[in-house]
Amino acid sequence: MTKIPYKIYLEEKEMPKQWYNVRADMKNKPAPILNPATLKPVTKEDLKPVFCDELIDQELDDTTPYIDIPEEIHTFYKMYRPSPLVRAYYLEKALDTPAKIYYKFEGNNTSGSHKLNSAIAQAYYAKKQGLKGVTPETGAGQWGTALSMACSFFGLDCKVYMVKVSYEQKPFRREVMRTYGADVTPSPSNTTQVGRQILEEFPGTTGSLGCAISEAVEAAVTNEGYRYVLGSVLSQVLLHQSVIGLETKTALDKYGIVPDIIIGCAGGGSNLGGLISPFMGEKLRGERDYRFIAVEPASCPSLTRGKYAYDYCDTGKVCPLQKMYTLGSGFMPSANHAGGLRYHGMSSILSQLYADGLMEAVSVEQTAVFEAAQKFARVEGILPAPESSHAIRAAIDEALKCKETGEEKTIVFGLTGTGYFDMTAYQKFNDHEMTDYIPSDSDIEKSLSKLPKID
Amino acid sequence: MTKIPYKIYLEEKEMPKQWYNVRADMKNKPAPILNPATLKPVTKEDLKPVFCDELIDQELDDTTPYIDIPEEIHTFYKMYRPSPLVRAYYLEKALDTPAKIYYKFEGNNTSGSHKLNSAIAQAYYAKKQGLKGVTPETGAGQWGTALSMACSFFGLDCKVYMVKVSYEQKPFRREVMRTYGADVTPSPSNTTQVGRQILEEFPGTTGSLGCAISEAVEAAVTNEGYRYVLGSVLSQVLLHQSVIGLETKTALDKYGIVPDIIIGCAGGGSNLGGLISPFMGEKLRGERDYRFIAVEPASCPSLTRGKYAYDYCDTGKVCPLQKMYTLGSGFMPSANHAGGLRYHGMSSILSQLYADGLMEAVSVEQTAVFEAAQKFARVEGILPAPESSHAIRAAIDEALKCKETGEEKTIVFGLTGTGYFDMTAYQKFNDHEMTDYIPSDSDIEKSLSKLPKID
Numbered sequence: 021m022t023k024i025p026y027k028i029y030l031e032e033k034e035m036p037k038q039w040y041n042v043r044a045d046m047k048n049k050p051a052p053i054l055n056p057a058t059l060k061p062v063t064k065e066d067l068k069p070v071f072c073d074e075l076i077d078q079e080l081d082d083t084t085p086y087i088d089i090p091e092e093i094h095t096f097y098k099m100y101r102p103s104p105l106v107r108a109y110y111l112e113k114a115l116d117t118p119a120k121i122y123y124k125f126e127g128n129n130t131s132g133s134h135k136l137n138s139a140i141a142q143a144y145y146a147k148k149q150g151l152k153g154v155t156p157e158t159g160a161g162q163w164g165t166a167l168s169m170a171c172s173f174f175g176l177d178c179k180v181y182m183v184k185v186s187y188e189q190k191p192f193r194r195e196v197m198r199t200y201g202a203d204v205t206p207s208p209s210n211t212t213q214v215g216r217q218i219l220e221e222f223p224g225t226t227g228s229l230g231c232a233i234s235e236a237v238e239a240a241v242t243n244e245g246y247r248y249v250l251g252s253v254l255s256q257v258l259l260h261q262s263v264i265g266l267e268t269k270t271a272l273d274k275y276g277i278v279p280d281i282i283i284g285c286a287g288g289g290s291n292l293g294g295l296i297s298p299f300m301g302e303k304l305r306g307e308r309d310y311r312f313i314a315v316e317p318a319s320c321p322s323l324t325r326g327k328y329a330y331d332y333c334d335t336g337k338v339c340p341l342q343k344m345y346t347l348g349s350g351f352m353p354s355a356n357h358a359g360g361l362r363y364h365g366m367s368s369i370l371s372q373l374y375a376d377g378l379m380e381a382v383s384v385e386q387t388a389v390f391e392a393a394q395k396f397a398r399v400e401g402i403l404p405a406p407e408s409s410h411a412i413r414a415a416i417d418e419a420l421k422c423k424e425t426g427e428e429k430t431i432v433f434g435l436t437g438t439g440y441f442d443m444t445a446y447q448k449f450n451d452h453e454m455t456d457y458i459p460s461d462s463d464i465e466k467s468l469s470k471l472p473k474i475d
Numbered sequence: 476m477t478k479i480p481y482k483i484y485l486e487e488k489e490m491p492k493q494w495y496n497v498r499a500d501m502k503n504k505p506a507p508i509l510n511p512a513t514l515k516p517v518t519k520e521d522l523k524p525v526f527c528d529e530l531i532d533q534e535l536d537d538t539t540p541y542i543d544i545p546e547e548i549h550t551f552y553k554m555y556r557p558s559p560l561v562r563a564y565y566l567e568k569a570l571d572t573p574a575k576i577y578y579k580f581e582g583n584n585t586s587g588s589h590k591l592n593s594a595i596a597q598a599y600y601a602k603k604q605g606l607k608g609v610t611p612e613t614g615a616g617q618w619g620t621a622l623s624m625a626c627s628f629f630g631l632d633c634k635v636y637m638v639k640v641s642y643e644q645k646p647f648r649r650e651v652m653r654t655y656g657a658d659v660t661p662s663p664s665n666t667t668q669v670g671r672q673i674l675e676e677f678p679g680t681t682g683s684l685g686c687a688i689s690e691a692v693e694a695a696v697t698n699e700g701y702r703y704v705l706g707s708v709l710s711q712v713l714l715h716q717s718v719i720g721l722e723t724k725t726a727l728d729k730y731g732i733v734p735d736i737i738i739g740c741a742g743g744g745s746n747l748g749g750l751i752s753p754f755m756g757e758k759l760r761g762e763r764d765y766r767f768i769a770v771e772p773a774s775c776p777s778l779t780r781g782k783y784a785y786d787y788c789d790t791g792k793v794c795p796l797q798k799m800y801t802l803g804s805g806f807m808p809s810a811n812h813a814g815g816l817r818y819h820g821m822s823s824i825l826s827q828l829y830a831d832g833l834m835e836a837v838s839v840e841q842t843a844v845f846e847a848a849q850k851f852a853r854v855e856g857i858l859p860a861p862e863s864s865h866a867i868r869a870a871i872d873e874a875l876k877c878k879e880t881g882e883e884k885t886i887v888f889g890l891t892g893t894g895y896f897d898m899t900a901y902q903k904f905n906d907h908e909m910t911d912y913i914p915s916d917s918d919i920e921k922s923l924s925k926l927p928k929i930d
Contacts, residue, residue: 025486025487025553026487026553026554027487027553029484031480032480032481098480098481098482099481099565099855099856100856110554128583129856129857130852130856130857130858130893132895169856172853173853173854173856191898191902192647192895192898195898195899195901195902195905196858196895196898196901198901198902198905199849199852199853199858199901199905200852200853201853394654397585397654397655398627398628398654398655398656399628400554401554401555401584401585401624401628402584402585403585403651403654438585440587440647440651440895440896441895443646443647443650443651444650446650446651446653446654447646447650447653450650450653450654
């Protein structure tokens with residue numbers, strides 16, 4: 021038998037030429053997204069002021085299984101892809117487990133995460149449409165960084181609305197964006213109407229992601245030649261992220277490896293959706309069975325404790341509504357939550373798959389996540405992002421179950437990124453100052469009581 | 476002709492099994508290092524309290540051309556090596572040059588640089604000797620981070636002395652070290668005699684690298700079972716770093732590429748020495764000719780403006796002396812210098828090669844370095860460390876010369892690491908607040924006047 025190398029790198033010619041659209045193989049399609057003004061299914065025309073034309077097609081297309089990756093995007097992918105599929109020999113040894121663990125590592129690029137896979141696609145279509153630029157929002161800065169890199173590559177303008185508290189307290193990602201030529205504005209700002217309103221109502225506010233989204237959308241629709249770009253949740257983003265799963269599958273197939281369990285962290289769902297897509301396709305077509313596990317923070321448990329219902333995608337209620345597992349668009353995870361994945365809802369694709377029993381979900385607490393992160397860093401060398409460490413936690417837990425049962429299961433998980441810009445959270449953990457927080461049932465009920473009445 | 480991929484990755488089985496010791500092929504060997512107490516050539520016994528036994532052998536061995544990489548180190552290398560040799564297609568296009576540019580990228584590991592190549596070797600030999608731990612000093616934290624990772628892997632204690640100003644102002648690398656289990660002490664500290672003396676003499680001092688070295692050496696010689704470890708300058712370090720050059724050569728040979736010019740940044744010389752070693756071996760043996768260019772900061776120009784003489788390797792004068800190009804062990808680059816490579820001297824191997832006319836050297840100013848860094852980041856995606864960007868600057872300059880002459884030269888440079896922890900310097904550049912500084916002749920003369928009188 022061929023010895024499995026520590027890192028399986030595909031050759032350039034083995035890289036995927038098409039994205040895979042898992043919706044094409046879903047019997048129960050995700051429910052249509054709704055126009056926030058009319059609460060009717062959105063039309064292409066509704067979305068045109070906000071999103072690029074070709075991305076709207078991708079967003080609405082739930083029948084075409086494969087969509088060509090344009091040559092320009094494929095070429096950019098070659099700069100940092102294929103990403104390695106790593107056999108976690110050292111982690112297995114440290115856990116003394118018979119399980120075989122693999123992880124797909126998406127952190128080897130300057131944006132530090134998988135977000136670049138969709139950023140370059142969204143920037144490409146904006147350029148192709150002859151637009152001037154795009155207006156993303158960003159919290160800690162991963163999405164903004166990815167967009168800045170992508171826009172710099174295509175010579176597009178990139179106006180980033182960055183949550184003010186991050187802008188001030190996390191200046192490093194801000195400087196990465198500026199190095200790539202982006203214009204970074206702390207949000208709320210006086211450059212938009214919604215920003216000015218919020219500043220008037222709450223002087224001294226440090227901002228929120230919801231507010232930054234509202235400003236970015238306003239900037240897109242009011243500035244000629246700009247469109248809004250979002251880094252997760254949307255079906256178009258899952259489509260672009262399928263490159264992760266396709267590469268993973270090719271690498272596994274090359275060595276005849278068949279995974280039993282595939283695990284990913286889930287905030288908005290872009291990484292998990294991308295990783296599992298081609299495997300889920302096999303499951304949907306009845307070709308092969310896998311277990312899929314979505315891992316979410318106990319402090320923001322949309323799949324495990326949310327409701328499957330139509331909800332707004334943003335706190336400002338300016339974006340379309342989608343049917344998804346949600347905690348309510350006003351839900352805010354506790355301030356002590358350090359590990360990302362703060363989104364109140366979940367990709368509509370993953371929500372439908374979960375509702376249909378095709379995928380499992382678990383929630384994990386943050387100190388357990390950072391314990392897993394530290395263990396992983398020490399044995400596998402890579403310092404993981406807190407987000408990614410949710411998947412590490414679940415993978416370790418599954419591997420330890422194998423140790424008990426003696427089963428030699430093959431576990432694959434997504435390591436979405438590195439934690440170099442998250443050292444404040446690590447410091448909290450190192451100083452034993454990290455605590456856990458689980459929202460009470462009444463907190464969640466209260467937030468869910470405000471869901472829009474649709475159905 | 477085979478199309479050259481964007482990234483040439485070797486297979487695991489193509490990774491070097493031996494390090495290459497370029498001293499074996501040098502007709503003029505580096506001058507012997509001297510005991511600082513007696514100013515006589517050091518013996519193995521002299522060095523035993525400071526360094527691990529097997530590393531002393533490697534330090535003193537100038538005749539054995541190839542030294543086996545122990546299996547444990549080779550296995551660790553597989554976690555983050557082979558590192559890619561990247562064809563800079565986009566940089567070439569942006570420069571509109573007929574030159575073909577390649578870079579060996581050493582930043583894809585958590586320590587963020589090539590330093591890990593020697594850290595793991597030094598930790599391994601300490602472990603093999605049955606020691607309890609090691610005591611590195613660190614400035615900004617690259618070497619300390621690499622050592623922390625290596626020590627964590629072998630279960631060794633790692634007591635890092637970190638220059639106090641960095642400890643306080645750059646807490647992120649400190650937290651990476653702590654995540655890997657290292658004990659990080661701001662220097663000067665009251666844990667050593669020299670630290671207490673300095674604190675008494677200069678209360679409120681924020682420390683210096685020289686002081687941190689003195690503390691680390693004292694901690695090594697006064698604590699049973701500890702040794703000091705240094706990340707550059709030493710011949711043993713260049714030996715370990717030859718893995719960079721060996722991989723580069725194998726990758727180039729695989730595609731029949733013969734470089735004309737090989738470029739590396741040079742602080743203490745470990746990266747440049749490691750990168751050029753096997754190529755220099757060919758040149759020394761008369762098999763093939765190459766141009767080698769060392770690139771140093773104009774604010775710390777040891778090769779281009781220093782003197783080839785015996786000098787202390789540290790400001791505290793506790794380490795052995797070596798004959799090298801030096802600006803004097805008391806030389807401090809201007810406070811405005813943001814780009815690393817602050818060492819006053821240069822590896823004795825590289826110094827001898829330079830003295831023999833086998834290598835060239837250029838110095839570059841820091842705003843020009845950051846301009847090159849920004850350009851590179853925007854077209855090649857990777858955000859380079861300021862240190863590495865010195866090599867980028869020189870590579871761009873050589874490629875632009877090719878544009879003028881129309882020559883299709885092949886240029887290889889070392890991209891030693893990423894700049895994720897150097898965003899304060901980038902911010903200065905982004906805000907147009909970066910300035911250049913070139914020491915005056917009298918500054919350098921004054922510093923050189925204090926060289927020890929030997930010969």
